[in-house]
Amino acid sequence: MSSLEAAFKRGTARQAGREMRKTTTKRTKKTETIPYDVGEQLRTPEEMAAYLDAWLVEAPDDAAGIARALGDIARAKGMSQIARKAGLSRESLYKALSENGNPSFATVLKVARALGVRLHAEVA
Numbered sequence: 198m199s200s201l202e203a204a205f206k207r208g209t210a211r212q213a214g215r216e217m218r219k220t221t222t223k224r225t226k227k228t229e230t231i232p233y234d235v236g237e238q239l240r241t242p243e244e245m246a247a248y249l250d251a252w253l254v255e256a257p258d259d260a261a262g263i264a265r266a267l268g269d270i271a272r273a274k275g276m277s278q279i280a281r282k283a284g285l286s287r288e289s290l291y292k293a294l295s296e297n298g299n300p301s302f303a304t305v306l307k308v309a310r311a312l313g314v315r316l317h318a319e320v321a
Contacts, residue, residue: 234269234272235248235269236270236272239269239270239273240273242313242314245273245274245312248266248269248270249266249270250317253316253317261296261299263305264293264294264298264299265294265295267305267309267312268291268294268295268298270312270314271290271294271311271312274312276290276291279308279311279312280311282310282311283304283307283311284307285304285307285308290308293308294308
């Protein structure tokens with residue numbers, strides 16, 4: 198017989214209430230998460246080129262994803278530096294390479310050149 202049942206049998210409601218609170222106030226700790234930024238993982242020019250190449254191979258029709266990949270690489274290298282090399286403002290570069298951005302092909306080529314990567318074509 199549990200202590201809660203015993204308290205009810207004795208007829209002491211106050212004791213029963215205390216016993217119930219003891220058994221039902223177990224709290225669990227919430228898991229804390231942090232946002233993942235792939236740009237923190239892109240440390241070398243080879244890793245940056247491999248990341249962009251993976252996007253070009255795995256999702257060749259996803260223009261927004263490829264632009265986002267360029268943005269990830271630009272953030273890893275330093276957006277201000279890349280914007281200056283590409284001849285664009287930092288704000289317009291952020292906007293063009295954001296999730297909702299739609300950069301022109303000329304912008305993509307300028308950014309690729311500023312990043313030191315080349316787009317590669319091969320027979321499909």
